[in-house]
Amino acid sequence: MSKKLLFALLAGALVLAGAGCGEKKETPAAENENKNVNQVITANVNGSVVELVEPSGEEEVVGEKEAGGVEFVEYVNKSVGYKIVRPDGWYWQHFIEREISEAMPGVFDLFVTDPNPLPGFGTGYLGRIVIEVSERSMDELARNVSDLTSSAVTVGGISATKYEGVRTNEMVENQKVIAYHFQKDGKTYRIVYTKINSTSEEEAVFQRVVDSLTF
Structure with a gap:
């Protein structure tokens, strides 16, 4: 057998042996459309750190709408x-x-959303x-917003109290606060908006969320 033929056979064997052994491309993970729905939140409770990972509450997201x-x-x-x-x-x-x-x-239940990372x-x-859905009393919640103006409203067909005002203290400056409090089936609901230097457009987004609430 000639040297040229021998080299050709050896080269072919090496190619076959190496087939499929090249760099493997990993399948990219699907992007999270809801951004940080599984974000880890670290809570500082009485000086200790509590990590909350992968919330397990059931939710369903369907359809799209547009407003403002x-x-x-x-x-x-x-x-x-x-x-x-x-x-x-x-x-x-x-x-x-x-x-x-x-x-x-x-x-009992907490939903939070923000255009910036939580x-x-x-x-x-x-x-x-x-x-927020809790066992707190309406009086307890009202004490926390006693500095705001209150009015009687309806949310989701239920009588509610709306609190609204601007806070400036040692913690915040020019922070707009809008809160809706009501009770249903023995649970207390609190829907809250907070934003420093708030605009009417930003508040309209919050109001759209409130107006959409149904049971």
Whole structure:
């Protein structure tokens, strides 16, 4: 056998042996359309750190709507049974009782959303829009907003109290606060908006969320 033929056979064998052994490309992970829906939030509770990972509350997101130049998607909270539209593309997080009971005693369900990354518990700011379901009394909640103007309104067909005003103190300056408080089936609902240097357009987005709430 000639040397040329021998070299050719050896080269062919090496090619066959190396087939399939090249660099493997990993399948890219699917992007999270809801941004940080599984974001880890670290809570500082009485000096100890509590990490809350992968909220397990049931929710369903379907459909799309548009209002005031902001796109909204329908959000169904199956844990407590309400439906809203939330701003599409915002960061959002949903927690059920066992995930927040240590950080927020008495709270059954918590939904937070913000156009910016969520800061987490222990910061004094949960997000621009917060929907809280708890066993707290209406009087207890009212004491926390006694500096705001109140008025009687309806939310989701239920009588509610709306609190609104601007706060400036040692913690914040020119912070707009809008809060709706009401009760249903023995649970207390609190829907809150907070924003420093708030604009009417930003408040309209919050109002769209409130107006969309149904049970």
